[in-house]
Amino acid sequence: PQFPTNEMKYNLTWSTDGLINEYGNPCEAIHEGKLIETLPLEGLEHFSLDGVDYEAFNTSGGVGTLCETLAGKVRMLSYKTIRYRGHRNLMAFLMNELRLNDRRALLKDVLENSVPVTPQDVVLIFCTVTGWKEGRLTQVTDARKIYHADCLGESWSAIQITTSAGLCAVVDMHAKGMLPKQGFVRQEQVKLDDFLANRFGKFYAREPQDDSVRTDVPTRATVI
Incomplete structure (x- = not known):
């Protein structure tokens, strides 16, 4: 949520079943060049962006085929979900200590009757790569924030914008002969520059490219 107010610092913005799957299913990663399976809600790390403290931890599904593609080519690779600090510990208590990962129907009922939904959300994308470049160990980071916005005459949540934009951009690029x-x-076969230049993919750009994309907060993200 853009305005976290509860103890979990979280609001429901999409499928509760999908959320539980992310938090409860095994995850894929690359460790020392090899494809491995990791536990969800583990691998906790912290970072700050624009003065806000966040945490990130292992969740399933989001990495797609990237681990298969890069196994043996990179030393370490992981996919993590970003939340406000403190969220992971509460979810780990529910999923593991209370063993609600084994009683997902009950967990879904608890979440949907206790955690409000909100259309005022923000999607934060934070990608960091470390490696050797021109003889020096170098780190490059890309950070983007996509906020809920008025789109095509309707109010859309950030998760609606990013989900639909990603899907429509790839279909559009395929129709234009830009993909096999x-x-x-695979998603990694889609060139980032082509994706961001697409009429749908532009919603992932750091700044709106025309007046059809309007938000009630700045859409510029800080790159650190």
């Missing part, structure tokens, strides 16, 4: 016409196309 046959076989399985």
Whole structure:
């Protein structure tokens, strides 16, 4: 949420079943060049962006086929979900200590009757890469924030914008012949510059490219 007020510092913004799957299913990662399976809600780390403290931890599903593609090519790779600090410990208590990961229907009922939904959300994308470049160990970070916005005459949440924009951009690029016409196309085969230049992918850009994208807060994200 853009305005966290409860103890969990979280509001429901999408599928509760999908959220529980993220928090409860095994995750994929690369460790020392090899594809491994990791536990959800583990691998906790902290960082700050624009003066706000966040935490990140392992969750399942989001990495797609990237680990398969880069196994043996990179030393370490992980996919984590970002939340406000303190959220992970509360979810770990519910999922593991109270063993609600084994009683997901009950957990879903508890969440949907206790945690409010909100259309006022923000999607934070934070990607950090460390490696050798021109003989020096170098770190490069890309950070983006996408806020809820008025889109096509309607009020859309950030998760609605990013989910639909990602899907529509790839379909649009395929229709224009910018992606392979046959076989399985992995997400890492989509060039970032082409994606951001697309009429749908532009919603992921750091600044809106026309007046059809308007938010009630600045859409510029800080790159650190």
